[in-house]
Amino acid sequence: MVVKNMEEWDAFLFPYQQAVSELKIKLRGIKKEFERNRQTAPIEFVTGRVKPVSSIKEKMVRRYISEDRLAQDMEDIAGLRIICPFVDDIYKVVDILRKRGDLNILEERDYVHNAKNSGYRSYHIVFEYGIDLYNGEKSILAEIQIRTLAMNFWATVEHSLGYKHKGEFPDDLKKRLQIAATKTFKLDEDMLKIKDELEYINSSDSNIKDDE
């Protein structure tokens, strides 16, 4: 069994750090391109992080992943997050990501319309990403989570509560968090409906004007 010291963790994580830095610039570029073209961007903001060593170790235990299988079996060591205004923007972003030549998508999981038990919603994409090191190319696994501002509110707060509590929530609180998640998604759907109606009104307006 391998047991990495701090130095070796740093070396192991370097390509992931480089990948996260590059991907943040690239994904933020999508938002800039929409703004550049005076179009409404389906992206509100982009964040990224390399999983801290303590979280990697904790997940290795929880998921029975050995150190020598880390690169193949832990998909979210390099993690990106794209936050969208509306639910339909999530799928616009997924379409844009599928067209990119620099991401080799391995798996997609739609937790937007199939929420996790906890109530969690997001769209996950796991992909291979190639980076150039000074001795040659290397491919790593990474994950992008795409979600609305509302989903991000729920997921961030739930994570923060879990961090405070450690371990399972009491059943009562678990239930209340699920209910909050359902209400949150309901808000997302309401907002999308309002947007669609506004777009319909606007397009009718211009039709009427065109008729005159």
Add this chain to the structure above:
Amino acid sequence: MVVKNMEEWDAFLFPYQQAVSELKIKLRGIKKEFERNRQTAPIEFVTGRVKPVSSIKEKMVRRYISEDRLAQDMEDIAGLRIICPFVDDIYKVVDILRKRGDLNILEERDYVHNAKNSGYRSYHIVFEYGIDLYNGEKSILAEIQIRTLAMNFWATVEHSLGYKHKGEFPDDLKKRLQIAATKTFKLDEDMLKIKDELEYINSSDSNIKDDE
């Protein structure tokens, strides 16, 4: 009457741009300091922007502000935003800001517990901020908006809808947006209640442990 050309707008806005850059670094430093001390940060993220010239002009018309009164009468040309996980974090952040020596707070408006008509909630702080230019010091007005992730969801989406629509929303939609705002704030309160209960459970646990 003054009418600035593009060159003059650039010159006028330079101190605001510099202030926003400095304040982003400073406010993000608060978050870092909490993390550094392994404490839960009351700040999720910080953003900042200088108001685009087109928005300044539009607001000048709407609020009857003349160009030569801009520096005194338009308080949000330099705008910062602090996003918090929980409602009570907003007031922790306000307390921290009140202690700072580099912000001279002129006005506070609590739209958290006194929502605007539209449903909008946030805590606003208007302040003077001094920057050093190469010819000497200069003081400008700036505004920080402090809000939860949930309030930020509502405000961002509402702003995006308004941007699409231009002009007043139809009464029906206005009503539905207000209802969404109320539900959003209800979610914030639910989450805060869960946090408080968890903290109570944790503190009881440790009391019991201490008794053993």
Add this chain to the structure above:
Amino acid sequence: MVVKNMEEWDAFLFPYQQAVSELKIKLRGIKKEFERNRQTAPIEFVTGRVKPVSSIKEKMVRRYISEDRLAQDMEDIAGLRIICPFVDDIYKVVDILRKRGDLNILEERDYVHNAKNSGYRSYHIVFEYGIDLYNGEKSILAEIQIRTLAMNFWATVEHSLGYKHKGEFPDDLKKRLQIAATKTFKLDEDMLKIKDELEYINSSDSNIKDDE
């Protein structure tokens, strides 16, 4: 003949801006990787810029390039610069760049050992770089200039003098700038010689220790 308005220039330059942002992160990653591995980095710092529209226009006139040939005929619209401590580091960097999968090198020009008439020294690499836009991939031309700190001193100062003067330097000054360039390169060679001697001394020291 095409004549771009400001809006069209912005659209034309967007991919170049994105490329420069990505390449700055990538090239700075090389320096970080060396430091990460506790090795002396052959890179001191990296800069990048998109050529300002006024400079593009001025070069179009000087080189007889028409607007519709810009993307193919002007190679330095996206420009990166790598600054090295020692002359031999330039060639180490060139070797690392040649191995990268994300740069398709089209041309190399060694102005390090074949200075330009003016006295200018640097190593230039022209390459194709692919970026992913939201509608698909696109390939652009870009240039990396690799030079020592000393060469960068001379080139920056000479450029700054030219900027002040506009047009050709008087013959006498041209001559003095050439002499300064030669002296600058002599300093680079002196420093490299000192480094080589120090490395020889250090390796002899360790040989002696090994013998004991």
Add this chain to the structure above:
Amino acid sequence: MVVKNMEEWDAFLFPYQQAVSELKIKLRGIKKEFERNRQTAPIEFVTGRVKPVSSIKEKMVRRYISEDRLAQDMEDIAGLRIICPFVDDIYKVVDILRKRGDLNILEERDYVHNAKNSGYRSYHIVFEYGIDLYNGEKSILAEIQIRTLAMNFWATVEHSLGYKHKGEFPDDLKKRLQIAATKTFKLDEDMLKIKDELEYINSSDSNIKDDE
């Protein structure tokens, strides 16, 4: 005697890190302001760093500084560097820094015209800088080094050689580095003379034109 563990070093260094981040933004603002006003900036670039713990410890030994005297006696834990094109720009920058309200200058050392024994040249400013922490204000010591591109070439290369060698250079090499430093400064003086002549030519030209 205090002996800090890694955790305590992190806590001790936090205000220095924050100060360096703020000052980098502020000093780069000076360059931006000149460019904004279409004037030649006396600043080429700005860098900053917090001294690594290993270097702090090494300097504590060399200078007989105890851990509890660090904040008062080690002035370059927070270090900024301003690189100028020409020698006279150094003094323009010094004048600008003297006018700032956010730096309380304690000491200035002109190693530009009084080189150190090694040959090193730069202008050093030691100052107090106030930062706002979440519990109140705090003042720290920091240092800005101002030098030309040529001086920066010599200092960087000399530092890199020292890093490779550890310990004193052999006398012969020490001598050769001093000679290189003298030649480097001579180049700086030559370049400044050329700039002055060009400015004289340009001003005469415009006089002649004015006479016509």
